[in-house]
Amino acid sequence: MDAKRDQRCGPERRPHVVILGAGFGGLNAAMSLRRAPVDITVIDRRNYHLFQPLLYQVATAGLSPAQIAMPIRRILTRQSNATVLMDKVESVDAAARCVVTGTRRITYDYLVIATGARHTYFGNDAWSEYAPGLKTIADATAIRARILSAFERAEVTDDAAMRKRLLTFVVVGGGPTGVELAGAIAELARNTVVRDFRRIDSSTARVMLVEAGAHILPTMPPCLSKKAGRQLEKLGVEVVCGNAVADCDDSGVRLANGTEIDSACVLWAAGVMASRAAKWIGAPADRAGRVMVDARLNPPGHGEIFVIGDTASVGDGGGLPVPGVAPAAKQMGRYAARAILDDMAGRRSAPFRYRDYGNLATIGRKAAVADFGRARLSGYPAWLVWNFAHLWFLVGFRNRLVVFLDWAVAYVRNDRAARLITGQYEA
């Protein structure tokens, strides 16, 4: 009905908004246009929207994939002006205003590019085989299988050196994902599985967090980053800062200072590279491949294209870059929707301003750090805030309730619900 009313005073042909990627940015752009007199096409390679902040929980057997992933078309099922296509974008013809996928050409009046980012090995792509990264559901279940099968193989083997190697876990990268992974693996080894083995003592497992910079959680204030380090060490994680990875192969990693670490389970949580969007539209990119956009999130010369989320390099309006976090992507998605409506009405949009609601990182059971500018929390209070915030923002009531139950039961029983080894790691 809204669409009909709007149409009376709008143009005859409704503008076509094509949105590439249904992460936080793309999905929020689409949802913000739900009453607008436009036709929306959302294109994504996958059929689900992923609540990425909890992906490390899937990788460490705490949650099931379906608990943090929802079909995109289910989320948009009642939004009659939105069509969802599962397809892979090959290129964009910005001059002809046209997106080219594997199966078709789709013309647009407005294009929102929200194709996100992946991890990068800084040119050492051969490392990906030995040190998998975490960005998709498939990544997470593969990492889960690698972690769990390391314990299984340690239980089977009679070779002491092999057992030690299997019980050494190395997480590369001290950002939020690395901290979360290292903390969760330490808890898994020290608490969850410790009574399940007969031939090994899983609590002797060595868990290392290797960070090239001087501090873990570099975007946090130094006092919180120190507290996070102490909380990690209390969980049994060895934190190694100021030491980059120099090499990585099937026996483990070698650090820049020459230390060799034998490990059968190296995980990569360092470095992020944006999607190929800059190449598609021929726009300038920063070192991480992100499209340099102006304060209206447009690339140079294309007022009809918006680049948002992890694919965009933009200032927050106060001289600092907008961080690559979910709240920023959501805000940019909503901004792009408003800017499209402004343009349709012939108005000039106000520049994008990032509103920072705070910065959270969880470390483990009852341990986290939270930075809200003036208020800084750590330990149990920060962990409660983290839990509350993540449950609150999980898409969909069902997921929220089931995840809450899983967490509650896991908390009481000190258990993890999804300890499955599937795929290549089966014996």
Next chain:
Amino acid sequence: MDAKRDQRCGPERRPHVVILGAGFGGLNAAMSLRRAPVDITVIDRRNYHLFQPLLYQVATAGLSPAQIAMPIRRILTRQSNATVLMDKVESVDAAARCVVTGTRRITYDYLVIATGARHTYFGNDAWSEYAPGLKTIADATAIRARILSAFERAEVTDDAAMRKRLLTFVVVGGGPTGVELAGAIAELARNTVVRDFRRIDSSTARVMLVEAGAHILPTMPPCLSKKAGRQLEKLGVEVVCGNAVADCDDSGVRLANGTEIDSACVLWAAGVMASRAAKWIGAPADRAGRVMVDARLNPPGHGEIFVIGDTASVGDGGGLPVPGVAPAAKQMGRYAARAILDDMAGRRSAPFRYRDYGNLATIGRKAAVADFGRARLSGYPAWLVWNFAHLWFLVGFRNRLVVFLDWAVAYVRNDRAARLITGQYEA
């Protein structure tokens, strides 16, 4: 403490019981020996016990893998006489009483073989690529991706013939698994996803169930098998009986009567072949590869070996073969445990007798058939019994509660919780 007391009157070295496979049979054998003065080693290729009766729910996006799978070592964590090894059995040296895995030789005093069965293509192994079968978690998530991506690709394509082919689903085999899969796919197409698409009408999807024999559910009484057929047709499934599959390739299937069915999603639920156990121990096997055992579940000449569950071919004590169902495997597992204790005490065991508690098959939302000998149910009452029975027997309280919640929410909202496409079917 029990173990200590028992040891005083038992032999000095405790007998070693090796159990191959932690399905319903193997797990029940291990758990029944929890207070026995024996050392138990459970060997399985996978790290989880699978509640196979609900596997079709994972394949049709109703449940997540972790809801029907539990780590074997978690189930046996408090059973101190049991060690779990995730390993692959290569062979058995029955003369030397020794199991050979990829990594080691394990000698035994008693051997329980419970390695189950897989689907078979009756010699046409090339069909497996086009018509995947359902036996493991990996099978189930692959089938889920195949079903869901057929709808996704139909929404994207502009080719009418291709769209028709993508919206044609063929399930081969009219046993319980085939009936469950066909019913669930029909419900998915007619109810769950119908409002989520814009370019296709998913309710026009064609779902066929092809059975070579004269009736679906051939182990059910004819009146129930007819009722099941009618219930399936009410859901929109075309039931084709008396027609085998003659060929199968990437365009679809050809039936024995020459009918060609274009389909992008053919699923295999016909035919079962036992594991290689008969070859391992050099014992006679029936046509389905099952080891022919005597009334004490021993293969000829090996009183120390028990073959149970889907791997065994045995009479029920009344002249009929024991069916390949979970309750039969459980009963055989418990029988093997008792027989081992009898043998240790120098007693001769009574022969195995199968106790048939009834036969259930579900068809869809509010539809099922149940045969309890004198009492025969169909429709809603049978469906309630089926739900209750399956929840009741799910291993572990957590799973039971979460699955119940998922089912309750799915029932009210007519939704399916785990609609994820992962792996090779991503665009």
